[in-house]
Amino acid sequence: MRRLVGVEMTRLTARRGIRLLVLALLIITVVAGTTVFLKSHRTTPERLARARAAVASEHARCLSGEIKPFDAPPGVELDPQQFCDEQFNADNVRIDKQFHLSSFRDVVKGTATFMVILGLAIGATFIGAEWSHGTIVTLLAWEPRRYRVVAAKMIGCAAVVFAGAVVFEIILGAALVPAAIFRGDTAGLNGMWYRDVAGTVLRGATLAVIASMIGVSIANVARNTAAAIGIAFVYIAVIENIIRGLLPGYQRWLLTLNAGRFLIAEDMTEFPYRSTLGAGLLVAAYALGIFELSTATFRRRDIT
Amino acid sequence: MCPPPPDRSPMAIIEIEGLKKEYRRLRGGVTVAVAGLDLVVPEGGVFGFLGPNGSGKTTTIRCLLDLVRPTAGRCRILGAEARCDLPSVIRRIGSIVETPALFPTFSGKLNLQLLGRINGIGATSVDDILERVGLADRADDVVKTYSLGMRQRLGIAAALLKDPELLILDEPANGLDPAGIKEIRDLIKRLANEGRTVFVSSHILSEVQQVCDRVAILTRGRCVAAGSVHEVLSQGRATGLFLRVERPDLALSALQTAGLDATRDGDALRVASPPSDAAFITKVLADQGLYLTELRPDEADLETVFLELTQDPVVEEVAV
Numbered sequence: 001m002r003r004l005v006g007v008e009m010t011r012l013t014a015r016r017g018i019r020l021l022v023l024a025l026l027i028i029t030v031v032a033g034t035t036v037f038l039k040s041h042r043t044t045p046e047r048l049a050r051a052r053a054a055v056a057s058e059h060a061r062c063l064s065g066e067i068k069p070f071d072a073p074p075g076v077e078l079d080p081q082q083f084c085d086e087q088f089n090a091d092n093v094r095i096d097k098q099f100h101l102s103s104f105r106d107v108v109k110g111t112a113t114f115m116v117i118l119g120l121a122i123g124a125t126f127i128g129a130e131w132s133h134g135t136i137v138t139l140l141a142w143e144p145r146r147y148r149v150v151a152a153k154m155i156g157c158a159a160v161v162f163a164g165a166v167v168f169e170i171i172l173g174a175a176l177v178p179a180a181i182f183r184g185d186t187a188g189l190n191g192m193w194y195r196d197v198a199g200t201v202l203r204g205a206t207l208a209v210i211a212s213m214i215g216v217s218i219a220n221v222a223r224n225t226a227a228a229i230g231i232a233f234v235y236i237a238v239i240e241n242i243i244r245g246l247l248p249g250y251q252r253w254l255l256t257l258n259a260g261r262f263l264i265a266e267d268m269t270e271f272p273y274r275s276t277l278g279a280g281l282l283v284a285a286y287a288l289g290i291f292e293l294s295t296a297t298f299r300r301r302d303i304t
Numbered sequence: 305m306c307p308p309p310p311d312r313s314p315m316a317i318i319e320i321e322g323l324k325k326e327y328r329r330l331r332g333g334v335t336v337a338v339a340g341l342d343l344v345v346p347e348g349g350v351f352g353f354l355g356p357n358g359s360g361k362t363t364t365i366r367c368l369l370d371l372v373r374p375t376a377g378r379c380r381i382l383g384a385e386a387r388c389d390l391p392s393v394i395r396r397i398g399s400i401v402e403t404p405a406l407f408p409t410f411s412g413k414l415n416l417q418l419l420g421r422i423n424g425i426g427a428t429s430v431d432d433i434l435e436r437v438g439l440a441d442r443a444d445d446v447v448k449t450y451s452l453g454m455r456q457r458l459g460i461a462a463a464l465l466k467d468p469e470l471l472i473l474d475e476p477a478n479g480l481d482p483a484g485i486k487e488i489r490d491l492i493k494r495l496a497n498e499g500r501t502v503f504v505s506s507h508i509l510s511e512v513q514q515v516c517d518r519v520a521i522l523t524r525g526r527c528v529a530a531g532s533v534h535e536v537l538s539q540g541r542a543t544g545l546f547l548r549v550e551r552p553d554l555a556l557s558a559l560q561t562a563g564l565d566a567t568r569d570g571d572a573l574r575v576a577s578p579p580s581d582a583a584f585i586t587k588v589l590a591d592q593g594l595y596l597t598e599l600r601p602d603e604a605d606l607e608t609v610f611l612e613l614t615q616d617p618v619v620e621e622v623a624v
Contacts, residue, residue, distance in 0.1 A: 007421045016409050134405035137371060138462065141399045142422045144370050144390045302327075302372035 001152060004143060008156030012126055018160075021118070025168055033175030040099035040183040052090040059088035099184035104176060105197050108169055112204025112263055115165040119208030120232055123215025126157050128225025137303055146299045154216050154291065161212040165205035173197075203263050206280070210259075210287040217287075217294035258282050316380075317470055317501045318345035318368065323377035325363050325525075337363040339525035340377070345503055345518075350496045352512040352533075353505040354610060355522030361505040364522070365401055365474050382470060395423055398468035400476060404459020408448035412439055412458050415447060420465050429465065437461040437491070453484035460491065471495060473504045477511055489515050509610050521610060529609070537609055544576045545585065548598035555594050562588045574602055 012018060041047075061067050062084035127150075130136040136149075143149050180186050219228035240254050251257055252273035261271050261279035274282065323341040326334045338360040345351045355361045366372040368379050370390045379386040382393040406415040416430045434443045437457040447455065456476060463471055473492070477485045485508070492515050496502050506512050512519060513533060520530035529536045549555040552573055559566035564585065565576040575585060579601045589596060 003424065004422055007418050010421075011407075011418055014410060014414060129407075133407060134403070135407055136405075137401050138405050138419070140371060141369060141397075141401070141463075142394070142419055142466075144394050300373070302366075304366070304372060 001148060004148060004152035005155045005159075008152050009160055012122075012157060012160050015126075015129070017125065018122070021122075022164075026171070029168070029172045029175045032172065033179065036099050036176055037179040037183060039097070040179045041097040042183060042185070043095045043098065048093070048095055051095055052093045055088050055090040055093050059084055059090065062088055099176065099179045100188070101176065101180035101184065101186045102188035102193060104173055105193070105200055107172070107176070108197060108200045108204060109263060111169065111172065112165075112200065112207065115168065115204055115208040116211045116259070119161045119165070119211035120215040121229060122161055123157050123212030123217075124219040124228035124232075125215075125225045126212075126219075127153060127216050128219040128223070128228060131219070131223040132225070140303065147295055150216070150220060150295050150298055154213060157212050157216055158209045162205045162209045165208040166201055169201045169204070199265065200263070203265065203276075203280070207259055207263055207283070210283055213287045214290055217290045220294045221297050253282075255283060255286055315347045316344045317347045317382060318343065318351075318503060319380040320344075320364065320368075321378050323364065323367060323379060324375045325360070325367060325372060326375045336525055338367070338374075341522070341525060341527055343520055343527055343530065345501070347501055348496075348499065349517035350492055350502045350504060350515050352516035352519035353503060353522065354507065354509065354512060354519055355505075356507060359522045360525040361522055362402060362474055363525075365399070365472055365505060368472065369397075369399055369401065371401065395466055396469045397472065398463030398466050398470070399472040399474075400456075400459045400463050401472075401474050403478065404455055404462065406447050406455070406458060406462065409446055411444045411446055412450065412454075412461075413443040415458070416462055416465055419462055423466060425465055433461045433465050436464070438487075452479040453481065453487075456480060456484070456488070460488070464495075469500060471500055471502045471504075473502065475506055476504060477506060477508050485511055544574055544602040545579060545582060546572060546574055546598070546600050546602035547585070547596055548572045549589060549594050549596055551594060554592065555589055558588055558592045558594065559585065564588070572598075 058067070063080065065080070067084075130139065130153075139149060140146065143152075214232065215228055218231050219225055222228050222231065236256055240256055243250050243254060251271075257271050258274060258279040261268060261274055262276055262283060265276040320341055320343040323338050323343075324336070325338040326336050328334055341360065341364060343364075353361055353364070363372060364379075367374050368381050368386050370386045373387070381390070382396055384390060384393040406412075410418075413430060413434065416433065417427060420426070420430055431440070431443070434440045437460055439454060439457055439461065442450065442454065447458065450458065456479070460473070460476060463473070476492070477488050480488060489511055492502050492504060496515075496517075504512070504516070516533055518530070518532050519536050520527050521536065522528070546569075547555075548571070552568060552571055556566055556568055556573055559573070559575060562584075564581070567574050567576075575581070577585070582599060586596060586599070
């Protein structure tokens with residue numbers, strides 16, 4: 001089994017599409033790091049003073065009547081002094097154009113969604129290609145135990161997707177570090193923050209693995225990559241929205257809401273039904289169920 | 305659950321009993337691809353599995369390799385039930401089912417390496433096998449740049465990589481040019497000479513006749529003839545003797561006077577007698593001062609027998 005998993009990992013990573021994807025992700029991290037570096041500016045006393053002077057000048061124009069209250073309700077007279085003090089208060093001026101590395105956790109949450117979509121696509125195309133090229137027959141001539149074949153593919157795909165998602169987040173984080181050190185700030189990076197970010201990265205990678213598992217399972221039944229992605233899209237974009245609209249009581253069972261709850265790992269007022277662990281376990285159970293159904297179908301199917 | 309295995313026929317490498325495979329159609333009804341096939345393939349040599357398109361050859365091979373589930377009957381391969389025990393013997397079986405399917409964007413070498421690694425077969429064996437099928441100099445090129453013949457040879461290389469006792473080749477000469485067909489034929493002969501059993505399905509009969517020791521002819525999912533090539537040929541039109549002589553009219557008269565069923569065929573004669581009558585015929589003609597310039601068995605070729613036995617190639621369809 002170990003050999004079979006190794007073969008499947010090699011087969012996946014040797015694919016041209018996967019190599020192009022890795023290259024694209026590397027380019028994205030370089031572009032992101034460079035852009036953030038160029039856009040990030042530390043707040044200097046001179047810059048702050050210039051900004052406050054500009055606001056003070058506006059305040060003077062307001063008092064002279066050049067700038068009038070624009071949203072006064074009809075028939076209501078505003079006190080001009082009060083209005084100008086509220087609108088143009090130089091003491092309240094804050095400039096923050098610097099990148100805070102502490103915000104990386106939010107970056108991870110955003111990119112994790114992207115990783116989940118990629119995981120689904122990678123899983124679907126991995127087994128979809130076997131069907132479209134007919135290589136599943138060749139493979140079964142070497143290993144006729146079908147459950148082992150699909151399980152090896154699943155494990156190999158999961159390992160590659162998990163490692164890929166974690167490595168991508170690490171590289172992305174590393175690409176943002178120069179911007180934080182030289183043109184931003186690194187405040188707030190304590191032990192809690194590191195645990196928090198590591199947890200988010202790992203939960204995101206786990207969700208990507210679950211998505212790849214679902215992709216493999218659907219493509220194995222549909223025998224086609226595009227069909228698998230289409231089915232997943234229809235479920236997420238149509239079926240879940242119908243359930244949300246017509247059967248709100250069943251929201252607690254929806255895949256994407258539970259996945260979001262698991263990734264964010266914070267109490268959500270709009271989704272109070274489940275704990276982080278509970279949501280993660282439910283999503284994993286769904287994926288395992290789909291995988292088992294798919295494998296049972298594959299074991300009974302005539303390969304023609 | 306698999307039934308208990310019956311006693312294995314001595315020296316049988318493939319045994320098929322009452323194999324039946326039906327496919328249900330979406331609009332109702334059933335297509336019968338294999339209809340109660342019985343077949344025994346002995347160990348060693350080249351066994352030709354012949355039949356027109358749609359006769360059930362590939363379905364039978366798929367049943368043997370547990371790719372499709374038979375509706376009824378059983379298949380045993382190297383003594384193992386195909387439905388249950390195939391994993392125990394799969395390392396001893398190399399196969400191509402229809403067109404060899406390998407990843408088009410991988411090199412030929414990588415494709416073989418990935419397959420070989422499943423059984424712990426190293427890179428050296430892959431290089432050797434590529435050399436053997438004449439693909440060593442294109443080993444690092446991606447498969448999609450290969451010609452059909454090269455893909456076929458790569459498929460055979462994949463089948464040979466396990467150093468199998470039994471090779472199952474489904475239409476290995478499909479799409480090949482005459483030179484490619486000869487290459488495959490020579491390769492099959494070499495493999496059989498090495499002591500392997502080669503089970504080859506084909507509808508290119510002249511090729512099969514040249515390499516096979518035994519054949520089975522399939523039509524509409526049933527075996528209509530099986531045995532050595534000679535035995536199967538004898539199931540065709542009656543065998544006789546073909547002869548040439550300088551004065552055929554006189555010879556014809558002499559043979560008919562001697563009670564033989566002789567007919568004129570251009571400037572030659574055909575005699576509906578077994579080859580064992582050749583001496584008698586020679587004597588009859590010599591007594592009349594007529595001397596033979598040619599005398600040989602008038603045997604139908606495999607193609608003629610095949611066409612006689614497989615007149616309706618349409619797959620039987622049964623409405624439900």
